[in-house]
Amino acid sequence: MRTQKSLIWFIQLMFFISSQSIAQEYYDTIAWVRIEDENFYSVQGNNFTRQNEINTLLSSNHVVHFEQALPFAKTPELLKIHEVRLNRPGNIEKLFKVLSSNFPGVYSGLSKFEVIDTERICYDPVDYMWTLTNQAPPGSSSWLWHLKQIDAEFAWDITRGDTNVKTAVLDVDPDVTHPDLESEIYPHFDPYTLEPFGPKSSSYIPSHGTTVASFVSAETTEQGSTAAGDLAAIGFNTRIVNYKIYGYYLTWRQAVQRALHASSVMGASVIVSCAGGLLRCASLTGQDLEDAKLMTKEILDNGTIIVMPAGNGLDTGGKCGTPGNYTPFWPFHPEVDDRIIIVTSTDSVDNHQHYVDGVEVTHSHFPQVDISAPGYRVMGATGTLDAPYEWPYYGSYRGTSFSAPIVAGVCALMKSIAPDLTPAEAKYIIKNTADPVADAHLFPGMVGAGRINAYEAVKMTGTRNIYNTTLTGNKVHSAGYGFNVANSSVGANSNISLKARIEVNIESSFVVPLGSSFEVIIDPDAINKDYDQPVFEFSLNVNWVQMGPTGQLQFVYSINNVSSSTKTFYLKGTANNDSMSTSTASHTLSAGHGTGGMLPITASTQPSNWKFYIREGDSNFTEANVVESGP
Numbered sequence: 001m002r003t004q005k006s007l008i009w010f011i012q013l014m015f016f017i018s019s020q021s022i023a024q025e026y027y028d029t030i031a032w033v034r035i036e037d038e039n040f041y042s043v044q045g046n047n048f049t050r051q052n053e054i055n056t057l058l059s060s061n062h063v064v065h066f067e068q069a070l071p072f073a074k075t076p077e078l079l080k081i082h083e084v085r086l087n088r089p090g091n092i093e094k095l096f097k098v099l100s101s102n103f104p105g106v107y108s109g110l111s112k113f114e115v116i117d118t119e120r121i122c123y124d125p126v127d128y129m130w131t132l133t134n135q136a137p138p139g140s141s142s143w144l145w146h147l148k149q150i151d152a153e154f155a156w157d158i159t160r161g162d163t164n165v166k167t168a169v170l171d172v173d174p175d176v177t178h179p180d181l182e183s184e185i186y187p188h189f190d191p192y193t194l195e196p197f198g199p200k201s202s203s204y205i206p207s208h209g210t211t212v213a214s215f216v217s218a219e220t221t222e223q224g225s226t227a228a229g230d231l232a233a234i235g236f237n238t239r240i241v242n243y244k245i246y247g248y249y250l251t252w253r254q255a256v257q258r259a260l261h262a263s264s265v266m267g268a269s270v271i272v273s274c275a276g277g278l279l280r281c282a283s284l285t286g287q288d289l290e291d292a293k294l295m296t297k298e299i300l301d302n303g304t305i306i307v308m309p310a311g312n313g314l315d316t317g318g319k320c321g322t323p324g325n326y327t328p329f330w331p332f333h334p335e336v337d338d339r340i341i342i343v344t345s346t347d348s349v350d351n352h353q354h355y356v357d358g359v360e361v362t363h364s365h366f367p368q369v370d371i372s373a374p375g376y377r378v379m380g381a382t383g384t385l386d387a388p389y390e391w392p393y394y395g396s397y398r399g400t401s402f403s404a405p406i407v408a409g410v411c412a413l414m415k416s417i418a419p420d421l422t423p424a425e426a427k428y429i430i431k432n433t434a435d436p437v438a439d440a441h442l443f444p445g446m447v448g449a450g451r452i453n454a455y456e457a458v459k460m461t462g463t464r465n466i467y468n469t470t471l472t473g474n475k476v477h478s479a480g481y482g483f484n485v486a487n488s489s490v491g492a493n494s495n496i497s498l499k500a501r502i503e504v505n506i507e508s509s510f511v512v513p514l515g516s517s518f519e520v521i522i523d524p525d526a527i528n529k530d531y532d533q534p535v536f537e538f539s540l541n542v543n544w545v546q547m548g549p550t551g552q553l554q555f556v557y558s559i560n561n562v563s564s565s566t567k568t569f570y571l572k573g574t575a576n577n578d579s580m581s582t583s584t585a586s587h588t589l590s591a592g593h594g595t596g597g598m599l600p601i602t603a604s605t606q607p608s609n610w611k612f613y614i615r616e617g618d619s620n621f622t623e624a625n626v627v628e629s630g631p
Helices: 052-060 092-102 145-149 152-158 205-217 252-264 286-301 400-417 423-432 454-461
Strands: 026-035 063-068 081-086 107-114 166-171 239-244 270-273 305-309 341-346 371-374 378-381 394-398 463-467 474-479 482-490 495-500 503-511 517-522 536-547 550-561 567-575 581-589 594-603 610-616 626-630
Touching: 026 092, 052 063, 052 092, 081 092, 092 107, 107 286, 145 152, 145 371, 145 378, 152 400, 152 454, 166 205, 166 252, 166 400, 205 239, 205 378, 205 400, 239 252, 252 270, 252 286, 270 400, 286 305, 305 400, 305 423, 341 400, 341 423, 371 400, 378 400, 394 400, 400 423, 400 454, 423 454, 454 463, 463 474, 474 482, 482 495, 495 503, 503 517, 503 626, 536 610, 536 626, 550 567, 550 581, 550 610, 567 594, 581 594
Parallel strands: 166 239, 166 270, 270 305, 305 341, 341 371, 463 482, 474 495, 482 503, 495 517
Antiparallel strands: 026 081, 026 107, 063 081, 378 394, 517 536, 536 550, 550 594, 567 581, 567 610, 610 626
């Protein structure tokens, strides 16, 4: 166990919110405008458009930038949006009126950029250190308790994530020189602005993006490898793509613009944002609301999961509303799209209510919260710029800024075993596999479905249910954990494979017609795991062969022993509920070996039904051993 010097570290964040009575101000040098006619869209080259009259008009009004705001969007309505920038103060609204008047029906929907007085982050580091022990008692808030609390190690038994799964963190730019993040963040620059990232201060806001990223996927080292850093994170092998949306005074439009870029261009599977323009309290209306809905819908329709913090409530940091009346942030708000996941905090004993030195610092809670996750006194990374030694590269924090990336990391694990998992499915799974929040009765309907359980969420993600379904075509269906199959069938002239890591349960009434095939494949990588699992790979083809006045029902099978020891397998084929005939076989196979064969049943007419059994260990066949049946 490593020994560290004791250090008391005070970090304070001052956060100011403008009075709502102050009128909203807008920039007069930048706006978004809709163009309804493609002939008037921006073009590459020296001219703004193909229309000389418009080019002259734009230049005379000091326009220096006229381009599609979302060229990477798939939604046609979003491709209409153009960003206009002036190089000096002017009257952008007057310019829009001239364009609209001279070219009726072409220009619509001017959206001016509001002046931002302050930026928001859900951030409040705790002012004391961890006790640094890996053997802390249950309920302790020391070291990496939050990973134990969400059953991370059991989730990692199913999947350790995938380097091809990317989580986009939209926040303060991260410290890419941190030993726990250098290999996890790629690229080492903002993919939208191409601004390079470097070392960051360990103080105040500059470290926020570093900390958030470390809860998604700090370097987590496989057994037998040498660790570059000291932290571990739920995302394990997940990679991070960072966008800087804090410090630029970006509006919500530009922040969502970056989010859409992350989804459509960088292929992010998950997005989490805990700072900047995505933490807005003022609701959107009119065209702004419609634009936000369109952009958000495209992100989610791409399959990208969006995770947002609920806010810090009574604690220091970003929040919307007041005690008893907290609300979600905009623009990633449930009214924009209800597939967005909103996260609040729990502590080491699964309480939402939290006190520090007798002062309540409970984080935001409201009916739209979907899930809770550890967010009080959790260990994360900090900047290295002013920390030449190992400590204090890490510190203890609290805030929904840190519970949200924990949920994002779980979602990334889920995506690693189910790449086609939709945001709606992800939200359903984490809500239906959660553990209880201990003091949920104090906040009825306000802390979501419970505290996230990574293991149960990953397990449910990896379990695919095939109920009342006909499987058609020539397809391999994969599941990260296993399949449950009931009241289903394989279609005519179809060849179906079910490939699972742990198990395939065929519960009842599964039909494979003649001329079709069905196989079960258990991933050999799953052997020697602590699961009640099958120990074989198995495939079967069933055919009826006419042989003059009689025919033959042929069960043609193959079997592979994927266990680590010698196993005996017993097989049985029956037709017409055993009234016609029964054929049996057995094989003893050493580890890693396989064989095949045919069980024939001869009959005067084609059987009206049949069953095929396989059992490991003995020949005591029951209905539970039926792997395939058919007409």
